[in-house]
Amino acid sequence: MAAPVRVVLVDDHAMILAGLQAMLSGFSGRVRVIGQAAEPASATRLVTTLRPDIVLLDVRLGAHSGLDLCRSLSAAAPASRVVFLSVYDDEQYVFEALRAGAAGYLLKRVDGIELVRRLEEVAGGETVVDPTLAGRMAASVARLNRGEFWPGAHRGLTQRESEVLSLLVGGLSNRAIAGRLHLSEETVKSHLRTLYRKLEVADRAAAIAVALREGLFR
Template sequence: MSQQPVAVRPAGAEPVRVVVVDDQELFRRGLIMLLGVEPDIEVVGEAGDGQDAVELVKNVVPDVVLLDVRMPKRTGLEACIEIKDLVPAARIIMLTVSDEEADLYEAVKNGASGYLLKDSSIDEVAQAVRVVAEGQSLISPSMAVKLLDEFKEMSRTDKEQVPTPRLTDRELEVLRLVAKGLNNREVAKELFISENTVKNHVRNILEKLQLHSRMEAVMYAVREKLLDLP
């Protein structure tokens, strides 16, 4: 997994509200305890399976959900799809023991903001929560490549789509770099613009396309042939 982008919460900002979902109670409680000492993060609920997770998220509407891939009653993938349907603004980080699991690609395609390995340090977990709360993704370049390959295989199924919203040349440049797995800081460096300007471009792209995440925007753009990718 590539180095995580850095996010710093503004002074005085509301804490990031987090729900932790994992069927291993010891791991779940340990994660809650460690996140609890972070001044800018507030754990607002926990669940031990995908079914309870969906109900909990619907009730507390958190900013970020840490969601285990493998769970009883309802898998992480199934829960991810339903959570994004019920609470589109919630950012989902999939918790996994391996970044080779096929479910990870399905989860990201269905709205997850990325994944986090279970052997990550607490600093990495806390930083991941901050990063996705800011609207960025935790997706390695290798995952981005695999996702793009799959997106390019998709064909339009709806023949009566509304006209594609027009993105500016700069927005397309930003989207191309996001599609390669670059974070905001890396995009800013590549285009010689500020990180705040990149954030504004990403926000405008999502608003124009009426989408909720960066990867959804990339998926849309590839399907609509807005990007000239190799």
Template sequence: MTRVLIADDQALVRTGFTMILKAAGIDVVGQAADGLEAVQLARSLRPDVVLMDIRMPQLDGLEATRRVLADVPETRVIILTTFDLDRYVYAALAAGASGFLLKDVSPEHLAAAVTLVGTGDALLSPSITRRLVQRYARPEGETPVPADLSALTPRELEVFRHVGRGLSNGEIADGLTLSEATVKTHVARIFAKLELRDRAQAVVVAYETGLIRPGD
């Protein structure tokens, strides 16, 4: 059973999400009313997933996400936001969050999203991640985030470029005339070499290293 911590400064949101998740057979192990409490509870409870509001008192969801993932790396974070292109969402993805949900998400989508991320997958579709990155990655005057892609073989670099464009393993296989199993192996090796958590973070890194640029 997926174990979830809900962090939101609105009691009504916490209560509503708790009821929805429990009805779906998901174990809500705790609730936090601010970012500091979220970090403390994540350390002690070690949940599989944290539903993290991006805007909270004491400590915002972005810094709380960084601290949770540093202290409890096996935990995955889903960012909760009112805006589908919130600048902080991009920063949270770059910090290692596995995706985001709008607060008006349907009960069915909420339960499915938590279950998906709890199994180790990324919640965001690559196209949504790509929209965020195109809008917010490498603002004018800001130094690109350094990353060493030299560890990748030419074929892995080619596969990584397609991952950065938001293609699925099947689409990459068709485009490169490879088997889907071979592409899956390449993707796994890329993630291991670059220490990536999932495809959402892979898209962010592809843009920030300049491998992919907005409009490609």
């Protein structure tokens, strides 16, 4: 009988951590939670010490980025595979997660049986993506293969980040952008933080200036 998959949970919400612990405790013969953390520094110490098979990680950790933590863990503990467990059902987050070195991206609405099965697949060397996002990812890849790039792609912007930036240039507020793209305001803010980093700016005014200076949107 195979040994249980050893998992470290990382989420900034205590209720989520408790819920995941309770959910996975019913599958102790297949998955064993060996540690929990709520922010990057303690997560890094825990993972480098315990060397789990999988780190189950949220995209956002309060003011910190789970994507940045994933990159750090991939370097510090390459044998521990990262799986994102998120509320963000946007395929662009999946692309960002995979580029950061993750081995999976699942949504928090996943049930216990499915989560355990997916963790076992990752422990076995597979890469997993929530099925509701897989089709949209395939469509995005098809557009890329047809050469249908978008403004800002050369700066590393995803298609969604490019859409957000175009609406920013158009003068829309975060709430208006969220309504136009059918996203939550928190998702829009997360996209903005990422595109600021990629454009090497600190705020929306500077991002607009870069977009206009480089002729990304007219």
